[in-house]
Amino acid sequence: MDYDVLILGGGIIGCAVAYELSKYSLNIALIEKDYDIADDVALINSAVVYDGLECEDTLMSKLELMGNELMEDIASKFNVTFKKRGSLIIAEDKKGEAKLINMYDRAISRGIKNIRLLDSKEVYEMEPNLNANVKRAIHSENTGIICPYDLAIAYGEIAFDNGVKFKLEEEVLDIQKMSRGFRVVTNKNKFTCNMVLNTTPVEYYGIESENKLNKDRCCSKYLLLEKDFRGNFKNIVVTLNESEDKIYTFPTVQGGTIVALKTNETISYSDSLKKISSFMGKINDEYINIFYESPFYNDTLIIDDSLIDNGYVKIEGKHYSQVTITPAIAKIVCETIVNNLNCVLKKDFVDKRREFYRFRDLSNEERESIIKQDKRYGKIVCVCQKVTEGEIVDSIRRPLGARTIEGIKRRTGAAFGTCKGAQCLNKVASILAREMDKRLTDIVKDSKNSKIVISRIKEFDEM
Numbered sequence: 490m491d492y493d494v495l496i497l498g499g500g501i502i503g504c505a506v507a508y509e510l511s512k513y514s515l516n517i518a519l520i521e522k523d524y525d526i527a528d529d530v531a532l533i534n535s536a537v538v539y540d541g542l543e544c545e546d547t548l549m550s551k552l553e554l555m556g557n558e559l560m561e562d563i564a565s566k567f568n569v570t571f572k573k574r575g576s577l578i579i580a581e582d583k584k585g586e587a588k589l590i591n592m593y594d595r596a597i598s599r600g601i602k603n604i605r606l607l608d609s610k611e612v613y614e615m616e617p618n619l620n621a622n623v624k625r626a627i628h629s630e631n632t633g634i635i636c637p638y639d640l641a642i643a644y645g646e647i648a649f650d651n652g653v654k655f656k657l658e659e660e661v662l663d664i665q666k667m668s669r670g671f672r673v674v675t676n677k678n679k680f681t682c683n684m685v686l687n688t689t690p691v692e693y694y695g696i697e698s699e700n701k702l703n704k705d706r707c708c709s710k711y712l713l714l715e716k717d718f719r720g721n722f723k724n725i726v727v728t729l730n731e732s733e734d735k736i737y738t739f740p741t742v743q744g745g746t747i748v749a750l751k752t753n754e755t756i757s758y759s760d761s762l763k764k765i766s767s768f769m770g771k772i773n774d775e776y777i778n779i780f781y782e783s784p785f786y787n788d789t790l791i792i793d794d795s796l797i798d799n800g801y802v803k804i805e806g807k808h809y810s811q812v813t814i815t816p817a818i819a820k821i822v823c824e825t826i827v828n829n830l831n832c833v834l835k836k837d838f839v840d841k842r843r844e845f846y847r848f849r850d851l852s853n854e855e856r857e858s859i860i861k862q863d864k865r866y867g868k869i870v871c872v873c874q875k876v877t878e879g880e881i882v883d884s885i886r887r888p889l890g891a892r893t894i895e896g897i898k899r900r901t902g903a904a905f906g907t908c909k910g911a912q913c914l915n916k917v918a919s920i921l922a923r924e925m926d927k928r929l930t931d932i933v934k935d936s937k938n939s940k941i942v943i944s945r946i947k948e949f950d951e952m
């Protein structure tokens with residue numbers, strides 16, 4: 490067999506399972522169709538780490554709580570920014586209040602701790618910028634925010650350093666059952682293996698039955714507000730009221746706010762803004778960094794191990810708290826796989842991410858000291874986010890390094906500032922071309938057909 494385990498898909502779940510399995514004496518490979526791992530992790534710069542309070546589905550709620558409890562340790566071990574921020578679920582009318590009390594009772598019966606009911610006075614004291622008509626609220630101390638792709642990349646880097654082979658730009662076309670194990674057919678190779686973990690959303694590989702999930706999705710509208718918007722909240726805030734619409738606001742790791750409007754209606758940008766303003770106060774356009782739409786995923790996530798005797802496990806479904814539950818899913822799936830293979834824990838497993846510097850978070854003394862070692866840390870490339878050339882070069886050269894502009898942005902934070910890369914993207918692209926010994930016209934944003942420079946119009950030495 491080429492491998493003991495093949496993991497299909499390099500999203501956050503694939504990388505997290507690769508990390509857990511890399512603790513064992515197994516020969517593992519991960520196959521990802523894109524240039525980079527974690528490419529599909531939502532491109533907003535924070536994810537909420539939920540605690541199971543809001544979740545209707547009991548199983549998903551348990552996974553959220555388990556993930557929440559594991560997250561603090563993982564983030565500190567991996568050097569990933571994770572901030573505990575409280576959350577407020579607010580009832581705005583009688584119907585909302587009834588839902589709120591049900592939610593509170595349900596949470597207590599599920600064993601969720603550190604939550605309490607507040608009256609409107611306590612809520613306004615906590616969030617003086619709130620424009621809503623608060624009747625009551627639940628406050629939770631458990632929730633937090635994390636940088637989701639940093640977490641996914643950290644999982645991947647440590648797995649890579651502990652021997653997992655990452656096969657990027659390779660698309661799985663089929664999985665075939667053999668008398669022993671499987672043959673996984675990609676656009677480049679055919680691999681044999683004892684076990685397959687499929688984390689891709691592809692529904693019809695040869696060995697699978699029909700798709701079981703209901704894929705009706707409503708869309709959420711998202712606004713990313715600048716950090717100097719005066720109405721930002723400290724807590725993650727969610728509304729409950731008579732209507733089916735819900736507004737969620739959550740602080741980002743960089744100090745801004747993401748506002749999500751979940752609605753079943755098809756509404757315009759200006760109507761979305763009106764609904765959000767009725768909750769947060771007037772929002773002038775200058776404070777809006779991005780407006781976008783994304784489906785709201787609320788499937789019950791299934792770890793389908795019905796074919797485990799044959800060696801096949803599939804993760805099915807998409808859920809809005811998939812980042813939160815990832816540490817829990819990774820541990821459960823790892824245990825399932827390990828129990829079916831003859832393996833032991835490795836003695837030489839290194840549970841540490843290679844060091845890197847974030848110039849913007851360093852003191853002046855620390856900055857001086859690294860600039861002495863490498864002058865490129867003294868050259869600022871992205872002025873908005875204070876990202877240096879040294880960090881960009883490191884993001885390309887480190888294990889599983891960036892190969893695309895998007896990969897550099899996600900690893901360093903470059904071009905995530907107010908100017909959205911207007912001043913630095915050309916420099917970032919030039920550094921990537923230089924480090925990879927490629928022409929600028931070969932550099933892509935993220936996928937194969939996303940070149941950023943189509944062709945030269947004049948032959949200068951530099952652009």
Ligand SMILES: Cc1cc2nc3c(=O)[nH]c(=O)nc-3n(C[C@H](O)[C@H](O)[C@H](O)COP(=O)(O)OP(=O)(O)OC[C@H]3O[C@@H](n4cnc5c(N)ncnc54)[C@H](O)[C@@H]3O)c2cc1C
Pocket residue numbers: 497498499500501502503520521522523526527528529530531533535536537538539637659660661662688689690691783784807808809810811812813814
């Ligand atoms: C707008 C938005 C906001 C979110 N906010 C939160 C939040 O606040 N909190 C939270 O906990 N979660 C949040 N999530 C959820 C979370 O970000 C995603 O659900 C999660 O990143 C999905 O990870 P995954 O590994 O399961 O799937 P994916 O990232 O989809 O991974 C699957 C991988 O498989 C690869 N692949 C597909 N087909 C093939 C093939 N044939 N061959 C090889 N590779 C293949 C894909 O390229 C991909 O990399 C949010 C999601 C969205 C969209």
